[in-house]
Amino acid sequence: xxxxxxHYGRLLLSSLILFIAVITVLFFLLELAPGxxxxxxxxDVPLSEAFRAQITAAYGLDKPVWERYVLYLGNVFTGNLGFxxxxxxxxxxxxxxxxxxxxxxxxxxxxxxxxxxxxxxxSIAARTRRRWLDGGISGGAVALFSVPNFWFGMLLIMVFSxxxxxxxxxxxxxxxxPGIGLEYLVLPVITMATSELAYKTRIMRSSxxxxxxxxxxxxxxxxxxxxxxxxxxxxxxxxxLPMVTVSGYSLGYILAGSVLVERVFGWPxxxxxxxxxxxxxxxxxxxxxVIVLTVVIILVxxxxxxxxxLVDPRLRAQFSPQxxxxxxGRQDRQSDEVAA
Amino acid sequence: MTQQETxxxxxxxxxxTANAVTEAANRPGLAGAAxxxxxxxxxxxxxxxxxxxxxxxxxxxxxPGTERSPWRVFLRKxxxxxxxxxxxxxVLIAALGPLLVGDPSATGNAELLAPSAAHPLGTDxxxxxxxxxxxxxxxxxxxxxxxxxxxxxxxxxxxGGLAGYHGGWMDTLMxxxxxxxxxxxxxxxxxVAAALLGANVFIIVAILSITMWPAVARIVxxxxxxxxxxxxxxxxxxxxxxxxxxxxxxVLPNALPPVLVATSMTVGRAILIESGLAYLGIGDPSHxxxxxxxxxxxxxMRDGWWLAVAPGLCIFLVVLAVNMLGDAxxxxxxxxxGRVK
Amino acid sequence: xxxxxxxPAAGAPLIELTGLNVVxxxxxxxxxxxxxxVDLVVHDGERVxxxxxxxxxxxxxGRSIAGLLPTSPRVRVSGSIRIRGxxxxxxxxxxxxxxxxxxxGMIFQDxxxxxxxxxxxxxxxxxxxxxxxxxxxxxxxDRTARDRAVFRFLRQAGLPDxxxxxxxxxxxxxxxxxxxVLIAIAIAKEPSLVLADEPTTALDATVQQHVLRTLDxxxxxxGTSLMLISHDxxxxxxxxxxxxxxxxxxxxxxxxxARVLAEPxxxxxxxxxxxxxxxxxxxxxLYSIPLALRQRFAEEPTHVA
Ligand SMILES: Nc1ncnc2c1ncn2[C@@H]1O[C@H](COP(=O)(O)OP(=O)(O)OP(=O)(O)O)[C@@H](O)[C@H]1O
Ligand SMILES: [Mg+2]
Numbered sequence: 013x014x015x016x017x018x019h020y021g022r023l024l025l026s027s028l029i030l031f032i033a034v035i036t037v038l039f040f041l042l043e044l045a046p047g048x049x050x051x052x053x054x055x056d057v058p059l060s061e062a063f064r065a066q067i068t069a070a071y072g073l074d075k076p077v078w079e080r081y082v083l084y085l086g087n088v089f090t091g092n093l094g095f096x097x098x099x100x101x102x103x104x105x106x107x108x109x110x111x112x113x114x115x116x117x118x119x120x121x122x123x124x125x126x127x128x129x130x131x132x133x134x135s136i137a138a139r140t141r142r143r144w145l146d147g148g149i150s151g152g153a154v155a156l157f158s159v160p161n162f163w164f165g166m167l168l169i170m171v172f173s174x175x176x177x178x179x180x181x182x183x184x185x186x187x188x189x190p191g192i193g194l195e196y197l198v199l200p201v202i203t204m205a206t207s208e209l210a211y212k213t214r215i216m217r218s219s220x221x222x223x224x225x226x227x228x229x230x231x232x233x234x235x236x237x238x239x240x241x242x243x244x245x246x247x248x249x250x251x252x253l254p255m256v257t258v259s260g261y262s263l264g265y266i267l268a269g270s271v272l273v274e275r276v277f278g279w280p281x282x283x284x285x286x287x288x289x290x291x292x293x294x295x296x297x298x299x300x301x302v303i304v305l306t307v308v309i310i311l312v313x314x315x316x317x318x319x320x321x322l323v324d325p326r327l328r329a330q331f332s333p334q335x336x337x338x339x340x341g342r343q344d345r346q347s348d349e350v351a352a
Numbered sequence: 353m354t355q356q357e358t359x360x361x362x363x364x365x366x367x368x369t370a371n372a373v374t375e376a377a378n379r380p381g382l383a384g385a386a387x388x389x390x391x392x393x394x395x396x397x398x399x400x401x402x403x404x405x406x407x408x409x410x411x412x413x414x415x416p417g418t419e420r421s422p423w424r425v426f427l428r429k430x431x432x433x434x435x436x437x438x439x440x441x442x443v444l445i446a447a448l449g450p451l452l453v454g455d456p457s458a459t460g461n462a463e464l465l466a467p468s469a470a471h472p473l474g475t476d477x478x479x480x481x482x483x484x485x486x487x488x489x490x491x492x493x494x495x496x497x498x499x500x501x502x503x504x505x506x507x508x509x510x511x512g513g514l515a516g517y518h519g520g521w522m523d524t525l526m527x528x529x530x531x532x533x534x535x536x537x538x539x540x541x542x543x544v545a546a547a548l549l550g551a552n553v554f555i556i557v558a559i560l561s562i563t564m565w566p567a568v569a570r571i572v573x574x575x576x577x578x579x580x581x582x583x584x585x586x587x588x589x590x591x592x593x594x595x596x597x598x599x600x601x602x603v604l605p606n607a608l609p610p611v612l613v614a615t616s617m618t619v620g621r622a623i624l625i626e627s628g629l630a631y632l633g634i635g636d637p638s639h640x641x642x643x644x645x646x647x648x649x650x651x652x653m654r655d656g657w658w659l660a661v662a663p664g665l666c667i668f669l670v671v672l673a674v675n676m677l678g679d680a681x682x683x684x685x686x687x688x689x690g691r692v693k
Numbered sequence: 694x695x696x697x698x699x700x701p702a703a704g705a706p707l708i709e710l711t712g713l714n715v716v717x718x719x720x721x722x723x724x725x726x727x728x729x730x731v732d733l734v735v736h737d738g739e740r741v742x743x744x745x746x747x748x749x750x751x752x753x754x755g756r757s758i759a760g761l762l763p764t765s766p767r768v769r770v771s772g773s774i775r776i777r778g779x780x781x782x783x784x785x786x787x788x789x790x791x792x793x794x795x796x797x798g799m800i801f802q803d804x805x806x807x808x809x810x811x812x813x814x815x816x817x818x819x820x821x822x823x824x825x826x827x828x829x830x831x832x833x834x835d836r837t838a839r840d841r842a843v844f845r846f847l848r849q850a851g852l853p854d855x856x857x858x859x860x861x862x863x864x865x866x867x868x869x870x871x872x873x874v875l876i877a878i879a880i881a882k883e884p885s886l887v888l889a890d891e892p893t894t895a896l897d898a899t900v901q902q903h904v905l906r907t908l909d910x911x912x913x914x915x916g917t918s919l920m921l922i923s924h925d926x927x928x929x930x931x932x933x934x935x936x937x938x939x940x941x942x943x944x945x946x947x948x949x950x951a952r953v954l955a956e957p958x959x960x961x962x963x964x965x966x967x968x969x970x971x972x973x974x975x976x977x978x979l980y981s982i983p984l985a986l987r988q989r990f991a992e993e994p995t996h997v998a
Contacts, residue, residue: 030535038544045548141766154679158620158672160627163646163664170653170660181653227806230761233876234801236794239786249811261534269538272628276650287632290547302536302544309535325811325862345853 016321023317027310032085038299039084043077045295070094088303094296096289104300108282112304114184115281117192118273122204126266127153127259129209131252134216138251139243150217156210161269164201164278172199180192182278200277203244204269208262215258216251223251253324259317264309422609426684431676439673442666446494449487456484467658474658476648486646486662492630492641493623493667496557497674500622503561505615508568511602515569516576526573530566538563539625546634553636556629560622568614594643609685616678620671627667642667705778707885707918708735708758712772715753718765727753729942730772735886740912740919742929742950745939746965751922752802754939755890758920759799760789794823798879798917800889800908804871804896806817808863814874815859818843821881842881848875849914851907869900873907880911887912890922903930926966930954938962 050059050067059246068074070087087094093104137149156164173181178195180186185193223229224247233239267282274283282301289297426432446510450456457480467474470504474482515526542559549555629635630643637644642663715728728750735741756762757774760781764791774781775790793799798821801807809817822842840859847855850873863871865960879887892908893901909932912919923929929936929950936953938946938961946959957963 026531033532034536039549041545154675155668157669158624158675159625160631160643160664160667160671161596162628162631163660163667166646166650166653166660166664172658213645223798227801227803228809229800231799231817231875232809232820233761234759234793234797234799235878235882236790236792236823237570237820238790246812247773250809253811255500264535265537271539271543272631275632286543290543291633293547297550298544298547302540307538308535313535323811325864343420 023314027314031306031310035085035088038302039081063075093300093303096294096297104296108300108304110287111282114279115270115283118200118204119270121201122266123263125205125210130212130216131255133213135220137217138220149213153210153213156206159206161203162272162276164206165273168199168203184279200273200279204266204273208266212258216255219254220247220251223247256320256323257316260312263312267305267308390472418510420683426681429680432680435673435676438669442670443494445487446490450491453484453487456480456488476659477652486666489640489642489645489663490666492639496626497623499557499617500560500564501615501619504565504568504618505611506563509572512569512572513576516573517580524645526569530569533563533566542625543634551634556626560625564618564621567618568611571610571614572607579606609681612676613682616674619674623667623671706734706736707777709775713757713774715757716769716772718767727942731944733937735918737919738916740933741932742936743922743939744924744926744929744936744952746924749939750942751939752890755888755922759793759888784941795882796885798882798884800875800879800892801951802891802894804868807826807875808871810863814861814863815843818846818877818881821878822883845882846877849911868896869904872896872904876908880915883915884917886918886920888920
């Protein structure tokens with residue numbers, strides 16, 4: 013128990029360090045950016061003197077670098093991500109949070125579809141004796157993995173929206189209406205899910221093949237259990253362990269990919285906000301989105317670690333002090349010797 | 353951090369096959385599993401009752417030397433025979449094509465012409481020949497992809513080799529750095545850097561290389577760690593060989609197949625990310641790459657479908673080719689049929 | 694073959710292999726004849742040893758009796774495997790499931806890898822108890838009766854703290870304990886034959902002795918037959934009545950264990966004994982079977998002495 017606390021303490025500490033590292037890199041990218049720092053910070057737009065003074069005060073721009081760095085860190089940790097340059101200088105954090113729901117509406121279904129679909133397809137491909145089925149699934153996975161995601165979205169629009177007319181092409185709801193229309197959701201979610209689905213299918217396939225090849229599967233078979241019992245009760249739980257880690261990472265990648273997908277479908281989420289900010293050089297918003305994304309990814313990583321520790325009994329016990337055996341690795345069998 | 357080490361798999365950016373390779377590297381060697389490893393020539397005295405000489409094995413098995421070399425297995429694979437020429441074709445077109453197709457920015461044709469004999473890929477919204485634009489766009493995409501891959505391979509070999517071979521603080525530093533780049537997806541970092549520092553090709557190549565090297569480094573590190581514990585490296589070290597030399601002559605040859613696999617995956621990922629950046633408008637506007645062509649095609653999906661189809665198909669085929677070749681190489685070096693279950 | 698031939702026959706030996714050949718794929722184009730025209734019989738209540746050096750085909754022979762050969766379609770089995778007179782070569786999967794459920798219990802070599810790391814030990818044993826198998830999360834089946842049976846088999850396998858062991862995961866147990874769990878799994882179905890493939894090779898010497906004694910006792914208590922596969926002649930000597938010597942996929946010698954060890958008839962057995970003694974006796978020079986002899990053995994047709 014104590015060992016586990018130490019482990020999580022370390023995990024939190026290294027996450028914190030990672031977070032600070034990201035902020036540091038961002039800060040110095042800002043420093044490196046050529047030109048007037050205030051202009052860099054707000055972007056390529058005319059400034060009112062009042063706004064200039066506000067920023068100078070907020071970021072202590074008249075102070076030396078290290079002082080500004082500490083100030084910046086402090087601002088970030090207190091949730092002050094600066095102000096968006098715009099009509100009413102909205103706080104960046106508010107702006108991002110107002111968009112987050114729309115992005116999650118895409119990301120969460122995409123995450124679930126790709127994870128569950130990947131587990132099922134990968135298992136089928138790993139187990140089937142039919143070569144064409146395995147080949148089809150594996151080949152399809154490589155292909156989908158090689159498709160530029162945003163182009164796949166464009167193809168979907170051209171086929172299903174423009175040609176067949178089944179779905180709308182852009183946006184999240186009919187013009188002027190609040191909320192999210194279900195028919196607007198379909199294509200972007202599919203687009204977001206595909207490359208992750210392809211990746212997870214591949215991982216699951218190799219993990220399942222590995223699991224089915226393990227010795228304990230032979231023990232299960234030796235009990236006369238049906239082959240489906242062996243697959244679902246013995247091979248699957250072990251094959252799922254790597255999927256926990258992969259799924260943890262995938263959420264970060266789905267969110268990062270939302271930049272592209274939201275652009276394709278004109279979906280007003282965080283990704284589109286990010287792109288707009290880049291196009292208008294609204295740098296505080298750019299940095300704000302990256303910081304929020306980093307926080308999400310780090311939190312998900314911690315969560316993944318916790319879940320993994322709960323799922324794998326070997327790790328659950330790895331923290332108990334009496335544990336002696338390494339979690340993996342075999343003992344030397346010495347089986348090549350004729351006699352002992 | 354042992355727990356992290358045991359279950360952390362590289363994130364999607366490293367590519368699935370690279371992942372499989374790392375897994376494979378941790379498994380006991382195939383020959384060892386079959387119990388047929390012959391003692392290396394002149395490596396001490398053979399153990400007393402070494403029972404499983406080839407003659408002692410049950411039945412007829414091909415002696416190790418007569419199995420086809422992995423490299424030849426790779427070249428004979430059907431997917432290699434399809435995708436290697438395909439990739440060669442794209443490289444050739446990128447290298448020589450621009451000389452043949454004429455000026456990509458010459459206007460003057462009718463706008464949005466569908467593909468025809470005169471304009472095999474039609475014309476764009478400004479009446480420019482689309483074939484010329486696509487051929488020229490490929491140059492950027494391929495250049496970025498391959499440059500990033502070569503840079504990643506170089507960084508990965510040096511950093512991974514040193515970290516794995518020396519261990520200690522070098523290793524810790526590498527692991528931490530790799531972790532850092534694992535946290536932020538490359539495309540995000542690239543977008544920020546490009547937005548703040550400018551969007552030229554060099555910056556994009558630099559950023560992509562900086563974010564993508566850990567995939568290769570991880571593999572080299574594992575191999576270097578393994579090798580540095582083997583007896584013959586001990587003796588090489590004892591004989592006074594420098595670490596750089598040992599990494600070069602022992603670590604490298606062993607790590608090369610998985611490194612090549614990871615590198616080919618890097619080519620694919622880099623091309624995909626570059627196209628994504630260009631699609632978002634990050635890139636050199638005077639030399640539009642395939643992704644940039646897709647950016648302008650977005651507005652004409654209804655009236656000029658070919659504008660969106662051709663560049664995307666090119667990206668897809670090139671990335672598919674490198675991924676398939678990576679897979680084939682991986683299969684050739686790690687045959688799964690060695691011991692069936 | 695006729696239908697009559699396929700019925701379990703009274704008086705038929707428990708296990709009867711005749712002219713068994715097993716070919717396994719080793720590469721995309723290569724394969725190995727792991728077992729070559731092997732004849733082998735195990736009667737009810739008998740204890741039979743199978744010895745031979747690494748790679749001689751012992752495990753493959755054992756696995757074919759339990760129907761646990763690799764499932765790849767490239768695996769070819771020919772000849773005859775009869776279990777209580779029933780022909781099993783080419784038998785449907787269900788028939789094999791039945792045999793594994795009731796007749797043959799197999800104990801494997803490596804206690805670390807042959808237990809499912811994500812499942813509690815108790816459940817792994819329970820799964821092996823016929824008809825008391827856990828039916829979908831609790832519902833159906835007498836839970837306490839099943840648990841009691843699990844504890845009983847664990848104790849019988851030499852694990853007195855059965856309750857605690859049943860609640861553990863495999864990695865929480867020592868190697869010797871895990872091997873006992875494997876024994877419990879094998880005997881939980883109260884099989885007619887316990888097939889132990891090098892059950893103690895992965896354990897250190899003292900633990901090895903304990904586990905072997907347990908195996909010995911349980912087999913005696915249950916009155917089941919035992920087939921003990923080992924490369925360790927000493928192990929086989931102490932535990933079996935009859936022994937088969939295997940080399941390069943063939944049976945080269947068969948006979949009462951005491952006789953085979955005392956006066957081996959086949960040259961290979963003699964050589965094997967000699968190389969073993971050279972390892973244990975201090976005053977003999979190290980002896981390993983010369984290559985020329987090996988080659989000759991490998992080419993010779995089987996002749997059971
Ligand atoms: N799954 C498999 N796939 C391919 N070849 C195999 C497989 N299992 C065994 N073999 C081969 O069959 C032959 C006999 O192997 P087997 O495992 O039966 O030997 P053994 O006598 O049990 O040796 P050991 O004492 O090492 O366990 C060997 O040449 C081995 O390489
Ligand atoms: Mg064996």
